[in-house]
Amino acid sequence: MGAAAGVEGRAVSEKPLSGRCLCGDIRFTVEGPLRPVLVCHCGQCRRMSGHLWAATAADRDGVRFAAQDTLRWFSSSDRARRGFCARCGSSLFWSHEDKQTLSIAAGALDSPTGLKTQAHIFFSDASDYYAVHPDEPTCPGSSD
Ligand SMILES: [Zn+2]
Ligand SMILES: [Zn+2]
Incomplete structure (x- = not known):
């Protein structure tokens, strides 16, 4: 890997991930x-x-907006509180x-993210139509 260009001169091991909403007005x-x-x-997450x-x-200081009107x-x-477009x-x-x-919707990030799913939390609140992948652990609540 060469030097990360366009990252304001900061030494970072990976280039920042980018994300956006569906319409692109938030980037x-x-x-x-x-x-x-x-x-x-x-x-709450279910209904939202x-x-x-x-x-x-990620740390709030690591999140930078190119557009957020x-x-x-x-x-x-x-x-x-929950942020939406x-x-x-x-x-x-x-x-x-x-x-x-700041929690960030994983699906809003451009792929590949390099991220992995760790667990399903508050699974006791899940509706009855959903089955989780057998490799992914579930917790009835959250320790977080
Ligand atoms: Zn939008
Ligand atoms: Zn939730």
């Missing part, structure tokens, strides 16, 4: 390290996404005020 890059993907089946919420997470935040609890409806972020990390 961003993420510098690692990134957490493995957790697939959340909690009632229409299915489940698969997310990685249509980014809106829905307060899903006293301390957590007001134009196309893509679910992109989950943010908790106690956390320095």
Whole structure:
């Protein structure tokens, strides 16, 4: 690997991942390290996404926006909020005020991501139509 060009002179081992919403009005890059993907089946994620919420997470300081005019935040609890595109409806972020990390929709990132799915959490809230891949562990709740 040569020097990473266009990364503001910072020495990074991998180039940042890029991501966007469906319509492209929100575009961003993420510098690692990134957490493995957790697939959340909690009632909130289920309803917000229409299915489940698969997310990685990174330090907030590593997330840079190239465009974010249509980014809106829905307060899903006293301390957590969910970021989405007001134009196309893509679910992109989950943010908790106690956390320095920002959760990022894994599916919004351009492939290949190099990420792996770690576990399915809050699986006790999953609806009855869904079967998880047998190689992927499930937890009824979350230790996070
Ligand atoms: Zn959009
Ligand atoms: Zn959830």
